[in-house]
Amino acid sequence: MSSITPADVEVGAKGGGGAPGRPGRVSVGGLSLNLRSSGIYIAFALIIVLFSVLTDGALLQPQNISNIIVQNSYILILAIGMILVIIAGHIDLSVGSVVAVTGALAAVLMVNMGVPWPAALLITIVAGALIGAWQGYWIAYFGIPAFIVTLAGMLLFRALTLTVLGNQGIGPFPDQVRTLANGFTNGWLGNVGLGPLGGADLFSLLVGVVAIVGMAFAQWRSRSARKGYGQAVDPLALFVLKIAAGAALILFLVVQLARFKNLPWVLVLLAVLVLAYSLMANRTVFGRQIYAIGGNLQAAVMSGVKVKSVVFWIFVNMGVLSAIAGVIFAGRLNQAGPTAGNSFELDAIAAAFIGGAAVQGGVGKVVGAITGGLIMAVINNGMSLIGSPSERVMLVKGAVLLAAVAFDVWTKRRAGTSR
Amino acid sequence: MTEHILRMSGITKTFPGVTALQDVNLAVRRGEIHAICGENGAGKSTLMKVLSGVYPHGQYDGEIVFEGNRCEFGGIRDSERAGIVIIHQELALSPQLSIAENIYLGNERARRGIIDWNRTNYEAGELLKRVGLRENPTTTVSDIGVGKQQLVEIAKALSKEVKLLILDEPTAALNDEDSAHLLDLLRGLRDEGITCVIISHKLNEVIAIADSVTILRDGHTIETLDMAADSVTEDRIISGMVGRALDNRFPPRTPAIGEEAFRIEDWTVYSPSQPGRKVVDGASLMLRRGEIVGLAGLMGAGRTELAMSVFGRTYGVHISGRVFKGGKQVELRTVQDAIRHGVAYATEDRKRYGLNLIEDIKRNISAAWLKGLSRRGWVNEYEEYRVAQQFRGSMNIKAPSVDSVVGKLSGGNQQKVVLSKWILTEPDVLILDEPTRGIDVGAKYEIYVIINRLAEQGKAVLVISSELPELLGLCDRIYTLSEGRVTGEVPREEATQERLMYLMTKGQE
Numbered sequence: 040m041s042s043i044t045p046a047d048v049e050v051g052a053k054g055g056g057g058a059p060g061r062p063g064r065v066s067v068g069g070l071s072l073n074l075r076s077s078g079i080y081i082a083f084a085l086i087i088v089l090f091s092v093l094t095d096g097a098l099l100q101p102q103n104i105s106n107i108i109v110q111n112s113y114i115l116i117l118a119i120g121m122i123l124v125i126i127a128g129h130i131d132l133s134v135g136s137v138v139a140v141t142g143a144l145a146a147v148l149m150v151n152m153g154v155p156w157p158a159a160l161l162i163t164i165v166a167g168a169l170i171g172a173w174q175g176y177w178i179a180y181f182g183i184p185a186f187i188v189t190l191a192g193m194l195l196f197r198a199l200t201l202t203v204l205g206n207q208g209i210g211p212f213p214d215q216v217r218t219l220a221n222g223f224t225n226g227w228l229g230n231v232g233l234g235p236l237g238g239a240d241l242f243s244l245l246v247g248v249v250a251i252v253g254m255a256f257a258q259w260r261s262r263s264a265r266k267g268y269g270q271a272v273d274p275l276a277l278f279v280l281k282i283a284a285g286a287a288l289i290l291f292l293v294v295q296l297a298r299f300k301n302l303p304w305v306l307v308l309l310a311v312l313v314l315a316y317s318l319m320a321n322r323t324v325f326g327r328q329i330y331a332i333g334g335n336l337q338a339a340v341m342s343g344v345k346v347k348s349v350v351f352w353i354f355v356n357m358g359v360l361s362a363i364a365g366v367i368f369a370g371r372l373n374q375a376g377p378t379a380g381n382s383f384e385l386d387a388i389a390a391a392f393i394g395g396a397a398v399q400g401g402v403g404k405v406v407g408a409i410t411g412g413l414i415m416a417v418i419n420n421g422m423s424l425i426g427s428p429s430e431r432v433m434l435v436k437g438a439v440l441l442a443a444v445a446f447d448v449w450t451k452r453r454a455g456t457s458r
Numbered sequence: 459m460t461e462h463i464l465r466m467s468g469i470t471k472t473f474p475g476v477t478a479l480q481d482v483n484l485a486v487r488r489g490e491i492h493a494i495c496g497e498n499g500a501g502k503s504t505l506m507k508v509l510s511g512v513y514p515h516g517q518y519d520g521e522i523v524f525e526g527n528r529c530e531f532g533g534i535r536d537s538e539r540a541g542i543v544i545i546h547q548e549l550a551l552s553p554q555l556s557i558a559e560n561i562y563l564g565n566e567r568a569r570r571g572i573i574d575w576n577r578t579n580y581e582a583g584e585l586l587k588r589v590g591l592r593e594n595p596t597t598t599v600s601d602i603g604v605g606k607q608q609l610v611e612i613a614k615a616l617s618k619e620v621k622l623l624i625l626d627e628p629t630a631a632l633n634d635e636d637s638a639h640l641l642d643l644l645r646g647l648r649d650e651g652i653t654c655v656i657i658s659h660k661l662n663e664v665i666a667i668a669d670s671v672t673i674l675r676d677g678h679t680i681e682t683l684d685m686a687a688d689s690v691t692e693d694r695i696i697s698g699m700v701g702r703a704l705d706n707r708f709p710p711r712t713p714a715i716g717e718e719a720f721r722i723e724d725w726t727v728y729s730p731s732q733p734g735r736k737v738v739d740g741a742s743l744m745l746r747r748g749e750i751v752g753l754a755g756l757m758g759a760g761r762t763e764l765a766m767s768v769f770g771r772t773y774g775v776h777i778s779g780r781v782f783k784g785g786k787q788v789e790l791r792t793v794q795d796a797i798r799h800g801v802a803y804a805t806e807d808r809k810r811y812g813l814n815l816i817e818d819i820k821r822n823i824s825a826a827w828l829k830g831l832s833r834r835g836w837v838n839e840y841e842e843y844r845v846a847q848q849f850r851g852s853m854n855i856k857a858p859s860v861d862s863v864v865g866k867l868s869g870g871n872q873q874k875v876v877l878s879k880w881i882l883t884e885p886d887v888l889i890l891d892e893p894t895r896g897i898d899v900g901a902k903y904e905i906y907v908i909i910n911r912l913a914e915q916g917k918a919v920l921v922i923s924s925e926l927p928e929l930l931g932l933c934d935r936i937y938t939l940s941e942g943r944v945t946g947e948v949p950r951e952e953a954t955q956e957r958l959m960y961l962m963t964k965g966q967e
Binding site: 264265267268269270271321322323324325327328330331334335337338339340341342343344345397401402 | 769770772792793794796797803805810811812813814815816817821824825826828829832835836837839840841843844847859879
């Protein structure tokens with residue numbers, strides 16, 4: 040099909056130009072690289088251990104785990120959209136207000152106008168997309184910095200919320216919406232005894248087993264495909280160890296949840312979103328182009344990336360996820376209020392940066408942002424369990440954010456000087 | 459005459475896993491112009507960073523003696539106080555400030571914290587006279603060209619009462635006229651008693667201006683040559699730099715030229731920043747299959763502007779003219795159009811326009827051809843890896859693996875990644891803008907081999923270069939561009955540097 044393949048371009052190994060042999064550098068570089076990308080997960084594990092000890096194990100009690108997930112689900116959903124915005128080198132300050140206005144819209148539709156909830160949900164999501172398109176237009180096609188456009192959006196959409204709601208909340212929401220935000224899967228298959236752990240929901244456990252098998256299978260397939268293409272892979276023992284660790288983590292989470300009230304619906308939603316967006320970021324052309332734009336905008340243009348269109352759709356996506364978060368937040372409170380979503384944008388941005396996003400763009404992972412959000416969630420939860428006043432929680436969260444970014448900058452600088 | 463103003467001895471500087479300098483010695487005589495030559499990565503810039511205190515005392519081993527004193531600089535301010543000023547390749551001027559403000563930035567003419575603007579502008583004016591720059595000191599730096607900005611940098615150095623001036627690739631971005639002026643200026647400064655250390659890839663300039671030359675290779679001092687005593691030639695320096703005699707700087711090639719591949723007719727482009735100014739004016743070019751065609755022109759002649767405006771209109775406004783691909787007229791309105799029609803453009807500024815420096819090799823290579831590596835929007839990562847591996851081998855990209863970050867590669871290897879990226883798009887026409895800029899001699903040869911191989915495969919290659927010998931050694935035909943107009947078309951047999959230079963300057967009076 041091609042007139043030239045790379046193999047055709049044989050080059051004589053004449054000349055000793057370029058990097059001279061640097062033995063030992065690979066492993067050193069590999070190790071420090073590993074530390075940089077996995078530091079966040081190590082930190083997360085340490086924080087969990089710390090608060091487990093401080094709370095005498097209350098942190099990891101079934102009900103508390105469930106609480107952490109349900110109480111922070113909307114921030115985590117926002118963080119997924121935010122990490123993509125930040126990877127592309129932009130920022131979105133308006134998500135809190137968009138959460139409020141979409142929640143208000145959903146309330147007006149469902150409560151005041153009696154629109155059936157699936158239709159109302161769909162309309163709300165479309166409205167979120169339109170809000171994203173509005174901001175995306177000014178940013179991508181008109182060329183105004185995202186900071187300004189979304190700062191304006193923060194005010195505009197808060198004003199819109201207040202106009203719609205006046206000074207009071209609208210509620211209550213239909214049961215289905217509340218279930219999505221707050222509820223749990225039904226114990227369709229009944230309970231099963233787990234010996235000393237007591238009864239647990241069989242359905243939840245089965246979902247957990249399916250997830251583990253699915254993960255292991257996907258990893259194994261990827262590994263054999265990599266081998267087939269002659270790529271380096273982890274040695275079998277390490278590979279199995281990693282799978283086992285992942286499986287143990289999922290199993291622990293699912294068993295704890297099954298012992299409490301089954302799986303929270305928002306966890307199911309969140310899992311689907313994380314999986315879908317991780318795949319999108321890594322494996323699709325669109326996802327690659329986001330990284331390319333953030334890494335070097337000019338080079339992306341010269342490589343044929345339709346930068347404007349990509350940026351536009353990133354903000355549309357942010358609007359959609361904000362609308363989902365808006366409905367879930369309103370559903371959880373069972374009321375859409377005028378102050379809903381206040382400072383959510385800051386939590387989402389902090390989650391992204393704690394999760395390893397780079398301030399200049401081009402770097403970041405969906406799973407990282409989720410981990411960053413969970414770190415803050417665990418700090419919040421753990422500190423309130425031990426009775427810390429809220430100002431101290433704020434202090435610690437601020438320090439963690441600063442430390443996380445400082446660590447990122449420090450590792451980058453070290454990498455830079457080792458040239 | 460044998461008094462040394464600077465003596466660096468036994469300098470060793472290591473980074474984690476790499477020894478950048480190994481027992482390097484440098485002795486500079488007072489009042490001379492001392493050139494430092496070496497391939498990229500030989501350690502020239504690192505040595506200068508040690509000297510100027512960028513790497514403070516304690517981070518390296520060895521001794522620096524300046525003006526008879528042992529120096530232990532803790533930072534750039536220390537070295538500047540001693541009278542050592544370094545001017546980097548990338549100019550460090552603040553574009554929105556005036557010339558005078560830039561000259562006295564960090565060194566303000568002030569009394570009790572209040573800046574004396576009259577004194578600032580007056581003294582700046584005196585300095586500008588000294589460097590031969592006829593500009594008002596209150597002119598904003600972004601309004602003057604790169605050549606003049608270089609002179610402002612030197613004026614700034616003079617304001618600090620410099621004794622030793624270090625210039626890192628001072629003429630890399632300058633046209634011949636500005637380069638000549640700069641070299642004259644350096645001679646003048648030498649006569650005033652200022653010692654200069656100059657790092658340069660342009661060996662003809664080194665021959666023309668330097669009193670002695672120190673050659674570095676792989677972090678070692680190879681030799682110091684006295685230009686007056688030893689009869690030093692370019693080939694002599696090159697053989698020191700690469701550690702072998704370079705009998706042939708260009709690989710041999712027997713051209714096999716086919717029918718017309720690409721043609722531009724009556725191409726006119728206006729400047730996006732200066733309304734009404736034609737940057738390219740009615741240019742017409744034609745490339746044949748299997749042919750390597752050169753495009754010569756001085757800085758500002760519109761070479762890059764011509765190439766970029768053709769490549770998906772990435773430069774310029776009110777573009778008019780016709781483009782023919784294989785005899786058929788095509789419209790290349792976007793980069794996607796250009797790629798689809800088999801036209802590739804490898805930029806002159808690979809760090810700014812060519813590469814995502816924080817990304818790895820394989821994703822840089824695939825960046826312009828994700829469509830070809832994907833199905834329904836899903837990238838086949840295994841195929842991407844395989845292709846990148848193949849290029850790493852065939853292009854001799856020196857890196858531990860295709861997962862290595864591109865920003866850490868040397869210039870030559872980065873350029874190979876850029877070329878790989880465009881070869882992957884299976885183009886019929888390649889426009890290579892300064893393909894060997896900032897690349898060491900050995901890697902240049904490899905790039906030439908790649909270009910020859912592309913032509914052998916029947917592709918049409920347009921090479922834009924500031925180095926006339928490169929065009930003469932590589933091309934079958936050379937177009938000259940002057941002030942946006944094609945002023946000549948010279949076949950290889952008739953091309954000489956003098957003839958090209960005549961055409962390149964035609965119509966400028």
